[in-house]
Amino acid sequence: MTTFAIGDTDFLLDGRPHRVIAGALHYFRIHPDHWADRIRKARLMGLNTIETYVAWNAHEPVRGEWDATGWNDLGRFLDLIAAEGMHAIVRPGPYICAEWHNGGLPVWLTSTPGIGLRRSEPQYVEAVSTYLRRVYEIVAPRQIDRGGNVVLVQIENEYGAYGSDHDYLRTLTDLTRACDITVPLTTVDQPEPHMLTAGTLPDLHTTGSFGSRATERLATLREHQPTGPLMCSEFWDGWFDWWGGVHHTTDAAASAAELDALLAAGASVNIYMLHGGSNFGTTNGANDKGRYAPIVTSYDYDAPLDESGHPTEKFHAFREVIARYAPVPDEVPPARPAAPVLSVPLRATGDWLPASTEPAGGAATPPAFEDLGQLGPLVRYDIPLPAGAFGEAGTAVLSFTEVRDLAWIAVDSAPIGRLQRALHERSLPIPRGAHLTVLVEDQGRVNYDVRLGENKGLVGTVTLGGRELTGWSAQPVDLAAVAAGIPAASEQTTAGRTGLAGTFDLDEPADLFLDTEAWSKGYAFVNGFFLGRYWRNGPQRTLYVPAPATRAGANEIVVVELEHVIEPVAAFVAAPDLGHREE
Incomplete structure (x- = not known):
């Protein structure tokens, strides 16, 4: 022994x-x-x-x-x-x-x-x-x-x-x-x-x-x-x-x-x-x-x-x-080879956000991700807007106690703005309308100190023109189902939130580096393998695609874009780009 x-x-x-x-x-x-x-x-x-x-x-x-x-x-x-x-x-x-x-x-x-x-x-x-x-x-x-x-x-x-x-x-x-x-x-x-x-x-x-x-x-x-x-x-x-x-x-x-x-x-x-x-x-x-x-x-x-x-x-x-303190093998692993370089055109399939299926009036305050059992990154919140909140000006300030962690605001399906927890943002003016939709992303759970286990979503009360909004519906977004449905969706032209899909061929499975420069913010999948998040905010500019997620012959890429794309293309580059450094 x-x-x-x-x-x-x-x-x-x-x-x-x-x-x-x-x-x-x-x-x-x-x-x-x-x-x-x-x-x-x-x-x-x-x-x-x-x-x-x-x-x-x-x-x-x-x-x-x-x-x-x-x-x-x-x-x-x-x-x-x-x-x-x-x-x-x-x-x-x-x-x-x-x-x-x-x-x-x-x-x-x-x-x-x-x-x-x-x-x-x-x-x-x-x-x-x-x-x-x-x-x-x-x-x-x-x-x-x-x-x-x-x-x-x-x-x-x-x-x-x-x-x-x-x-x-x-x-x-x-x-x-x-x-x-x-x-x-x-x-x-x-x-x-x-x-x-x-x-x-x-x-x-x-x-x-x-x-x-x-x-x-x-x-x-x-x-x-x-x-x-x-x-x-x-x-x-x-x-x-x-x-x-x-x-x-x-x-x-x-x-x-x-x-x-x-x-x-x-x-x-x-x-x-x-x-x-x-x-x-x-x-x-x-x-x-x-x-x-x-x-x-x-x-x-x-x-x-x-x-x-x-x-x-x-x-x-x-x-x-x-080697000064212990035996070291003679063999040295080789340097990273250049990865295959490809440019893959993508079909834009239009807004992927599922329509709200929850009846309004279900909750006085917006439920947290935890209340909904949502382990994924997205929840859609909806509520009718009271006409009397806007006054003669036709606008009113929408204010949240806290947004965790990123929220996209739409009135009558028209995008109005975005609020970021990282910037301590929690309010913005909105125009008169009948219906408010807020898409909230959990950007990552705090892994250190006293904020362990904090709730995600719209936290606390929401007011419009100083008056509390009540009667919320909330619907978890099944991201895996969204991504799976994008390749079969019909092609559309859109400058906003969209799904993207394309195919590319490889001679054999290979590590790849996916350049996200042409996109804004979202998630990427190769052959159903969830690579992770991308964001123009940087510093990271490429996503690593492990070779076992690829295959010889035809491969599929799917992108779930939250904001907009500059160009509907997926570029695979020779080496990773993790962003600028402090000099």
Whole structure:
């Protein structure tokens, strides 16, 4: 039996000192057909371990409907890591942050009335306990002392930045041990004294998360973890992007120097991210520290392996550093080849928004997405307009308590304007009319801090000319059904919201990069595979199409455009464009 333990100064593998040199791969952000490739390239960079979060809301978006197959097959992912001769670290949360929607927590959980998130509250603890038991059914038999490869399991995630309920941490720890998890248990926090104190327990091994000033931060960590191996279990080698921002990169040489300082100090490390992947579909999270900032579709993270899984300058710089401290294979993965370049004409099929089928007068205030059970990104709201609200001027100010997160306003089907939460917009003048339609998009659920689990949609009351509007109907939009219907729709000419469809041929399946420059805002699908969101707001200008989503011969592209297109064409380009950078 192989053993893995925490010694006085080191991790111990079969009783001998062992350094963990790990990298983060999120199986839920990578096409399953690419898992083995990304794992192998991790080994070729010199890593001996793969770390992954577990995204609860990917496995159980609807309460009681647990799924551990396909994209959610954590067991297969861990087995592929083992097949490459590598160890694994599992971080099941339940909260993961990760710039993933709702921080990994299911919407059904966070919208439960009276629930207390990430603390010793009975409803929350009961649901978390059921979730963790399911995860540990997968992990327990794959631990290193059972002939598997899992060497560490993490309790919660950066908890000291959120709370200090040590009874809650004790509950998670005791449950983990009761589920036959025998490998060492860890916590992670930024190396700030108050976070390190609040976020762990004496019998858990404390690790740090940081991307710079390694020597200083290891010293702070050592003050709070007096014995055992030092570990940076999130070594931030890049950063994420948000719509309306810039594409974040870090200097490869500077990142490599920080990694060198970590390893020279004898510390273990987990590189976050080794390969970020993509927020396919509408799985992106958002931050809100006074201004709402939804995360883009790409999770490239400026990582050593780019979004399409190919080595970058950082890969080679890190590999060179790791070779000073550990064996590195001779083989080096090839650079990213140029992707096929194509220009595909698209048919515009006109407004795809389904007509309202709900009778007016159903709700005094607009129901939230959660009230409607809507897990998709769109809800249509409708209400008759009172004629007396407009006065002699023929216009009146329409005002919302809050819009989460983006709303398109129409009066008698004529577009009037758009309100953005990110710009703190919540009112606009509208002309006299008989009927108001508001299409609201959830742009991504906040994944951090106190806004976890907030409702989406039109929040609170709505007034017109100072008078409250009541009697709302609300209808969830089935985006998958909309996209499926676009190819069969008749061709129309439109300058507004429209569906787009086209076909293109490939000699063989291939990674593609879809240029969205000719469009405004919406969603794109290839052969039914939901690539994610695009937005002229940038910085991201291309969407990654993984080769397994394509096929030899005819392929289909469908676009659900929310605003307008400049040109009805789909351009596939040779390389990704993730946007402008700060100089």
